[in-house]
Amino acid sequence: MRLLQEKIKNDGQVLSDQILKVDSFLNHQIDPALMLEIGKEFAKRFANEGITKIVTIESSGIAPAVMTGLQLNVPVVFARKRKSLTLTEGLITASVHSFTKQETNEISIAQKFLNAEDKVLIIDDFLANGQAALGLIDIVNQSGAELAGVGIVIEKSFQDGAKMLSDQGIRVESLARVASLANGEVTFKSEKVE
Numbered sequence: 001m002r003l004l005q006e007k008i009k010n011d012g013q014v015l016s017d018q019i020l021k022v023d024s025f026l027n028h029q030i031d032p033a034l035m036l037e038i039g040k041e042f043a044k045r046f047a048n049e050g051i052t053k054i055v056t057i058e059s060s061g062i063a064p065a066v067m068t069g070l071q072l073n074v075p076v077v078f079a080r081k082r083k084s085l086t087l088t089e090g091l092i093t094a095s096v097h098s099f100t101k102q103e104t105n106e107i108s109i110a111q112k113f114l115n116a117e118d119k120v121l122i123i124d125d126f127l128a129n130g131q132a133a134l135g136l137i138d139i140v141n142q143s144g145a146e147l148a149g150v151g152i153v154i155e156k157s158f159q160d161g162a163k164m165l166s167d168q169g170i171r172v173e174s175l176a177r178v179a180s181l182a183n184g185e186v187t188f189k190s191e192k193v194e
């Protein structure tokens, strides 16, 4: 997605060969106009899948997920990383190891918001090693719902997640695919001369 690539080039900060910081439009401050375009693009790519629900994880997946839900006219459920005081029973849970924070969290979704009639599109901000996506897929599978695919705003293609999910037969649609962050520079996959 051209607009997103330009935004990453102009406003993204390469923190290391592994980490891209995009807190000016996605991870802290949010660019609503860009999120709307992202929502339209995901909605277009999954238009014929009969999606009934979007599933994401707090907090950075929520903005792109809500815009996608708006376009597809379906509800959005976000997995919580902390236990809620008002939400203690009927939870589906999974373990997720965070790449950036180097810690393992239990994530959960209330059973009542996902069921076997649902066809789910998972949305997240980044795909690195795929642990967050695997946790969400685990929850979707436990609920009995069907998984249509995974929509990612920024895929770091040099890490294992995308290949690992594709190898499992899961459809992954990434709007920007970063081939490398070497030398402080973002190189996109489509730009690379093969």
Ligand code: 5GP
Binding pocket: 018, 019, 020, 021, 022, 027, 060, 097, 098, 099, 100, 124, 125, 126, 127, 128, 129, 130, 131, 132, 133, 156, 161
């Ligand atoms: P994974 O579970 O695929 O290894 O990592 C996905 C999660 O880690 C994303 O939800 C995102 O929060 C975080 N993450 C991974 N790599 C990056 C990165 O380069 N930059 C930022 N801002 N977050 C990242």
